[in-house]
Amino acid sequence: MHRASLAVTMLLSALILSQVRLTSVAAWGDEGHRFINRVAADKLPSDMPAFFRDSAARLSYLGPEPDRWRDTRGGLAALAGQNGPDHFIDIDSPESFDAIPNDRYQYSEWLRAKGKDAKAIGFLPYSILEGYEKVLVLFRLWRDPRHESERADIEQNIVYSAGVMGHYVADGSQPLHATIHFNGWSGSSNPESFTREPLHGRFESDYVKANIKPEDFSEMVKPARVLKDPFSDIMKYLLDSYNRVPELYRMDKTARWDASNHSPEAKQFVSARLAAGSQMLGDLWYTAWVNSAGADRR
DSSP: OHHHHHHHHHHHHHHHHHTHHHHSOOSSHHHHHHHHHHHHHHTOOTTSOHHHHTTHHHHHHHTTHHHHTTOOGGGOOHHHHHHGGGGOOOOSSGGGGTTOOSSHHHHHHHHHHTTOOHHHHOOHHHHHHHHHHHHHHHHHHHHSOSSGGGHHHHHHHHHHHHHHHHHHHHHHHSGGGSSSOBTBOOSSOOTTOOOOSOOHHIIIIIIHHHHOOGGGTGGGOOOOOOOSSHHHHHHHHHHHHHHTHHHHHHHHHHSOSSTTOOOHHHHHHHHHHHHHHHHHHHHHHHHHHHHTTTSOOO
């Protein structure tokens, strides 16, 4: 009886540990997500619909929305478990991601054939792509609603979907959401002696809350432009974040990532990553709007 109880306890402990990545790590904290959505909204071209440009405050509020779904109080776990892998992708070998499929389920099969679990590697490119397509379809409906009386309802759906999409786009600009080294350097190989202690929260939440405001990076963001190939651009964006991981860890060695870090280099690094998130988000919103005019309607 005691052995059975011990086995159950060990199994439950293993399951809990396996979920740490899925439930405890959030990119940019509340402030960073709000900032990225707000700056993206402020940089929209004048030909975006007025209702959307006038929704900057709502879009900003929605930036942290998917992290609010992580609330597991009272034993709730299904949503956090389902939603967790949408926030990251572990790009441990960039060359393997040169030609990944643009479909979540084909990607899962592709990884399974390599002996890997897609839930463990992450679905972030698809969270972004699917969000973009939702907004595009909604803009298409708004342009030509079946019932004019429903236009206001469609507008609410557009703003909500665009704001939530912003969360995943912002996750993609945080380098620690694109690597296996997401919370301290992992693995036996560590040639530069990077820290192995947790740094995820102190980088994206503690540091940002204490040191960053939207005006620190808003001037780095250009007016939104149309992307020719959204999925390809999404992957380039995520690979660029991945390439910043060693720099992030090196900077922690000279000025620890936390609220007391006042290094100008640290501020420039984080501001540039937040600006990259706002730029990609604004570009995707605007691309969805422009492309919604050219799609065949059924």
